[in-house]
Amino acid sequence: MTEPQHSESEHPDPERPAVQWPDTASPTGDPLVDKALGLLDGVAESPVQDHGELYTGIHDALLEALDAEPGLPAVPQSTPRPEGDS
Numbered sequence: 001m002t003e004p005q006h007s008e009s010e011h012p013d014p015e016r017p018a019v020q021w022p023d024t025a026s027p028t029g030d031p032l033v034d035k036a037l038g039l040l041d042g043v044a045e046s047p048v049q050d051h052g053e054l055y056t057g058i059h060d061a062l063l064e065a066l067d068a069e070p071g072l073p074a075v076p077q078s079t080p081r082p083e084g085d086s
Contacts, residue, residue, distance in 0.1 A: 032068055036061035
């Protein structure tokens with residue numbers, strides 16, 4: 001007789017705490033910042049190896065929002081920044 005299989009979510013590893021993701025970000029009132037923060041919603045469902053690329057994209061979107069003139073639409077950067085350039 002075989003034992004029923006359980007997923008990790010039903011019986012997590014006792015030595016590894018469950019990841020508790022933060023709630024969705026509250027709106028800031030700035031549409032560019034809110035759009036960038038909205039990208040965080042996809043991180044929990046994506047594979048860990050993709051997180052670095054996702055966080056880099058969120059970082060770049062926040063930099064563009066901060067660099068934008070208040071009241072004017074942001075102009076997307078035409079070339080990506082090299083890694084480590086902030």
